Amino acid sequence: MWTVRVRKATLEKFEPEDLLPDSQPAYVSSWIYVFGVLTIAAFMMLIISGLVLTLEGPAWWHTSKYGHFFNSLHLWNVELFFLFMVVHLWGKFWMAAWRGKRTMTWVTGCVAFFASIFTGFTGYLIQTNFDSQWIATQAKDGFNAVGIGAYFNALNTGQALLIHVSLLPIALGVIVVAHVILVRKKGVVPPIESSLE
Amino acid sequence: MKKYDPTKKWTGPTRPYDLIKEATIAFVVVALLSISLAALLSSPDEKAVTLQSWSTSAPADFVQTAAGELAGSTTSAQYGPPYNTAADGQQLGPLKVQKIAGVRIPINSAQDFVIKPLGTLNDSTANAAIAQWNGATENQQSTWATSYADALTKASSAVAIADPTGKFGPVPTLVSSLYSMAKSGALDGALTTSDSPLPTNFTKPLLFLADSGSYFPGLADAQHLSGDQWGVMNETGSWPGQSWLWLYSFWYQIDPFKSSGNADILVMSLMGLLSLGFVLIPFFPILHRIPERIPIHRIIWRDWYRSERKND
Numbered sequence: 001m002w003t004v005r006v007r008k009a010t011l012e013k014f015e016p017e018d019l020l021p022d023s024q025p026a027y028v029s030s031w032i033y034v035f036g037v038l039t040i041a042a043f044m045m046l047i048i049s050g051l052v053l054t055l056e057g058p059a060w061w062h063t064s065k066y067g068h069f070f071n072s073l074h075l076w077n078v079e080l081f082f083l084f085m086v087v088h089l090w091g092k093f094w095m096a097a098w099r100g101k102r103t104m105t106w107v108t109g110c111v112a113f114f115a116s117i118f119t120g121f122t123g124y125l126i127q128t129n130f131d132s133q134w135i136a137t138q139a140k141d142g143f144n145a146v147g148i149g150a151y152f153n154a155l156n157t158g159q160a161l162l163i164h165v166s167l168l169p170i171a172l173g174v175i176v177v178a179h180v181i182l183v184r185k186k187g188v189v190p191p192i193e194s195s196l197e
Numbered sequence: 198m199k200k201y202d203p204t205k206k207w208t209g210p211t212r213p214y215d216l217i218k219e220a221t222i223a224f225v226v227v228a229l230l231s232i233s234l235a236a237l238l239s240s241p242d243e244k245a246v247t248l249q250s251w252s253t254s255a256p257a258d259f260v261q262t263a264a265g266e267l268a269g270s271t272t273s274a275q276y277g278p279p280y281n282t283a284a285d286g287q288q289l290g291p292l293k294v295q296k297i298a299g300v301r302i303p304i305n306s307a308q309d310f311v312i313k314p315l316g317t318l319n320d321s322t323a324n325a326a327i328a329q330w331n332g333a334t335e336n337q338q339s340t341w342a343t344s345y346a347d348a349l350t351k352a353s354s355a356v357a358i359a360d361p362t363g364k365f366g367p368v369p370t371l372v373s374s375l376y377s378m379a380k381s382g383a384l385d386g387a388l389t390t391s392d393s394p395l396p397t398n399f400t401k402p403l404l405f406l407a408d409s410g411s412y413f414p415g416l417a418d419a420q421h422l423s424g425d426q427w428g429v430m431n432e433t434g435s436w437p438g439q440s441w442l443w444l445y446s447f448w449y450q451i452d453p454f455k456s457s458g459n460a461d462i463l464v465m466s467l468m469g470l471l472s473l474g475f476v477l478i479p480f481f482p483i484l485h486r487i488p489e490r491i492p493i494h495r496i497i498w499r500d501w502y503r504s505e506r507k508n509d
Binding site: 024026028034044076091095101111127132133136141150 | 417497
């Protein structure tokens with residue numbers, strides 16, 4: 001029965017201590033390890049500032065100083081989010097963090113990175129100002145050239161808005177949760193010279 | 198140095214760890230940092246441009262573009278899929294992906310940007326010109342509009358050209374009526390609401406605006422947003438933009454991409470391949486060994502290696 005297989009693949013293989021451990025391998029003692037959790041913290045701040053921006057609609061921030069502040073908060077969170085994520089990603093590359101059957105941890109991290117780029121891009125499309133107008137008119141050529149533009153129309157602000165505030169955050173959230181579960185389940189990859197591989 | 202199996206649960210020395218404490222501190226730090234940046238540095242908001250602001254600020258560019266829409270010489274009129282069948286679009290070798298995707302957002306530049314909006318005016322002069330235009334053959338329309346568009350381009354700053362012999366047909370009336378309509382703001386409303394009275398789709402006004410020869414690209418250039426200014430990754434003013442798109446932007450700066458008529462499909466395909474390659478690094482025989490050959494990991498794990506050497 002598939003329900004039993006799901007239970008075996010999840011709860012029975014995932015001990016509570018894996019999720020919230022009280023100890024880490026001794027080699028986990030570098031500043032580079034902070035950037036993963038910093039990325040998630042920035043993602044949470046993005047969700048919070050984004051939810052505030054949804055309350056009064058996409059044009060609110062043009063006319064309200066509070067709206068403008070939350071737009072600024074959202075923008076700087078995006079910048080921090082990508083800064084932390086890129087440092088985290090390159091850190092994991094130089095650690096060869098895919099070793100020891102951690103391939104899917106690497107793959108989900110990379111997919112999260114590329115999904116974030118598209119999420120950020122749709123955010124730029126829905127600013128409803130000159131920047132978004134220019135980006136939309138330029139980006140359409142790239143999407144049209146590969147056939148995507150026939151389905152994702154960068155000039156259709158409503159489509160970009162709904163994708164940005166619903167579809168992509170949910171998709172990104174699922175990928176990030178899967179990534180974190182894999183990190184906790186597989187553990188932090190050991191140093192290269194200390195590994196049997 | 199003692200070796201451990203990376204596929205097994207860690208059995209070596211450990212250190213105390215509090216994940217909730219780390220996550221809480223990280224969240225507070227990021228919240229304070231981003232709130233401070235937002236309060237101190239704010240964010241840019243360059244007002245959106247309209248067909249009204251275009252026709253008012255750059256009248257000659259507006260009327261030349263309007264005549265070009267009728268002549269079928271603008272970017273949108275000659276674009277191809279997904280807007281029309283005027284061209285096949287870009288291709289990768291023999292692969293015409295743009296054409297295969299088809300015309301899913303049909304746009305007829307002359308009708309959608311000029312004729313139909315003018316039809317909403319209920320102006321007798323404009324209606325007579327529309328009737329003359331619609332009653333003419335395609336060849337006749339093209340002859341009128343092309344000769345008028347050429348005359349306007351030669352005149353440079355003129356918004357209208359006298360036509361005592363009638364060689365431009367109804368085109369001068371159509372263009373001047375559209376110009377008046379744009380200045381009043383009515384053209385913005387007509388194009389935005391042409392598909393729905395409560396619009397969320399700005400394809401038509403933005404495509405028309407993007408056909409602008411100098412006004413729209415000039416504004417972008419002043420904000421360092423043009424393609425040859427690495428504009429993809431820039432933001433208006435001095436704020437940081439999408440710097441993570443640097444590699445995407447980079448290809449447009451060099452040959453063969455920057456001089457290719459298929460630059461977009463070439464760059465998109467290359468970036469797709471590189472992204473896929475990055476995701477699949479663990480499966481590439483040479484690439485996945487790079488971190489072992491270039492020992493940056495010795496800096497990351499220097500404390501661990503030091504303690505292990507002491508134990509040896």
